[in-house]
Amino acid sequence: MSVVEDMSNVESQANVVQHVVVRFAGDSGDGMQLTGNNFTQATAIYGNDLSTYPDFPAEIRAPIGSTFGVSAFQICFGSEDVTTAGDQVDVLVAMNPAALITNLKDLVVGGLVIVDSDTFTDRNLTRAGYKSNPLEDGALDAYRLLAIDITKQVVEVVKPHGLSHKFAVRCKNMWTLGLTMWLFDRSRDAAIQGLRTKFAHLPEIAEANVEALNAGHTYGETAELPTGIEVYKVPPADVAPGLYRNTTGTEAMAYGLIAGGQLAELPIVFASYPITPASGLLHTLSTQKQFDVVTFQAEDEIAAVCTALGASFAGSLGVTSSSGPGISLKGEAISLACATELPLIVINTQRGGPSTGLPTKTEQSDLNQALFGRHADTSLPVISASTPSDCFDVAIEAVRIATKFRTPVLILSDGYIANASQPWRVPDFNDYESFPVKFEEEPTGFSPANRDPETLARVWAKPGTKGLEHRIGGIEKSFETGDISYDPDNHQKMTDVRKAKIDGIAKYIPQQDVVIGRGSGKLAVVGWGSTYGAIYQGVKRCREEGLDVSHIQVRHLWPLPSNLGDLLSKFDSILVPEMNTGQFVEVIRSRFLIDAQRINKVSGQPFKIKEIEEAIKAQLESLK
């Protein structure tokens, strides 16, 4: 039985459902992201597992009522593990006709749609592209409609606070939030507290919003609503005990970098240039000056990466971050970091491309750039984050590898991971093993060409250390002395050593494991990055139907885990879902000579679970 059938079944026990997908959609000025975040917080506190997907337009203030100005926030929450924001929407909150017309296609048949009927004016309807009013012409007959004059209600409620009409109307989102909280039995406490903090200096505004929130809730409690619309119970999920918080990928990445710096016992210099969806990391780290982090907004991406590299030369850990177009600009300096063998962290929060592409939408199309997108033979470690909270450990892992092997490390995240939020069982930082960097200090026998015989890492001697004055640079250096060398044999040797060092990292990373399913069998679905959630659920559902399929999620994209080839060879068939035209699948094919198959999607939207399920079934079918 679908969730919605569950929900509309009044007889069912107090409307208990296992999981629900709610989407708030409105004008970019309607405050849908804030509404979504508040609802998420309340849901997390309630104890459901959840996953969110904020989807906002590239335009900052698109014309009011326009379809391209619609901003949406989707949340899936439930009593079982939730790893995606959901394929289809059960409850759609549409604040105007444009939000309705652009989001209705994702609502399940029989789903609940809540609209502000006051916004369905002739003008707004025309602007959204409606020929007639969908609230009256039967266009919504397949759904359950709750049309409320929200604007009027709100203006009425906040009147005593003396707000102008403009400000009064802005409380609409809180009214709607209140109603939605009633619908799912969420507590308003955190939201109320949040509003009072946010508007601490504008108490009238704060109280008006609180009033609106409560009024929305009261409306749910007291108004005569159509049958079948009443409080739904989504019981708390059975999750591992511990302390939880919500985190976005951006936050977890920022905290992971700080953690990595502490574990390496290195100060961090974070240099970046704003670009969507990567800027959040710069913003977040800029608020953490109490830690050993200096943040620097450079004049461009080239300056940012060069500043980070200069910091690494001077004995800090240089970190830079951008999205695809900015990473292109950093290429030459990343190669310099490879040549000079200094640690450097480069984070790519991928977005839809090429060029400006879809700056606010997600994609995984910079893998080739990460692996191959520089001049010359400059292989470097590439690791990917699969979920928002995964960013914490991935950042630490990047710092560990960069400092241990004295190499730039590229982290691939994406717009979905960066902005989506997820409950995170907060780790105890004391449980992490430190990996303090040892700088060279001994002048006897010192040469900038010295290497650790085991890891092949070049010596790191920082300026300020007496007796170790030396020069490094982009010109090829002698393997023996570190002096400039144009010798042909030396260049061969240095190229080989640089490659061997990176290849050798495979010995120091975890073996590839299987997320769910067996370590051999008919089909392995191999994912990397943010496709994790959809693959996980897709594989899980197929396995529940008795299908022989496993989920393998690769974090270390270069070098690959040393057992990956063996592991993959134990499956009859390999399927690689990617939000690009097929990049990792080519790596697997060429690396392991395996006839891996692909499923690709580049619409700017994450995979749906259903799409993965269908691909799995088609693939298994083809094996018969």
Add this chain to the structure above:
Amino acid sequence: MNAPEQKLTFKDFASDQEVRWCPGCGDYAILKTIQKLMPEFDTPKENTVFISGIGCSSRFPYYMNTYGFHTIHGRAPSVATGVKLANPDLDVWVVTGDGDGLSIGGNHMLHVLRRNVDLQLLLFNNETYGLTKGQYSPTSRVGTRSPSTPDGSLDMPLRPCTFAIGAGARFVARSIDTEAKHLAPVLRRAHEHVGASFVEIYQNCPVYNDGIFEYIKDKKTATETRLLLEHGKPLIFGQDNEKGIRLNAQELKLEVVHIDQDGVSEADLVVHDETNKVLAQMLAELKSPEFPEPIGVLYCNPASAYHADVYEQRDAIRLKKGPADLNALLRSGHNWTVN
């Protein structure tokens, strides 16, 4: 008490690398002057860092027995910014060329100057791309014939000091490669100045642009073509110090006048004031042959350096926020316990 450190000499600052500029290149003279100057400074040798981009001039760090980083074309100011941010105790020098610093790296030069990052930025201006075999550069005079402009260059050159002052530099000076007696004190001043110190050095490239600065270097013409700047002194030049620079207040421009002619006396001349930005801008624009070209410190008007402000702001925040605790940060904001 520590035993007194042995006094370093210029040899201590020469690396063991064979210097590979063309014979007669002006870079040799600059290198020698700097190697001789370094022992004068209190800075411990290990705290000295030379950072360069790409070009003949940018090979400089390899020849200094200090810490050095030969980076990529045009980006030395950014790498140097990172070094200074990571360790403010380091004494960081940037060596760049007219192509490196003003063409590919023009953006970084602009920003490092306006940010006032505490660096000495030495721009070796030979008005050509030496390393890539003599193409014209952004400082080449109109009509320069080069492999890429066989019929003469067409675009207006940039005046490095004008650029630097326009960018907001707080220290701008100019000197000449082979004139150690002038160059050394200018570099000393640049070193003393806290913040970004920009020094343009006229540098001869005997291979691709030989003799372009002869007018100002040749003893026979130098008295007419150079204007030696000294803070608080009138702007005087000429074989017998018979000429000077006066401000034409009507037209708001500088003009050459003869002392004791047409009623002009020394009192009518502009007195050099290093802290006057408008004057510095006017001086930077003076070009031979219409004017003598100023050498020395055009502008020096210190302001707090970027790294100092960064750390001051951070210290203030730390004082307010108290000690950093990652576990506390992870547990900040809303959280809940599942039993």
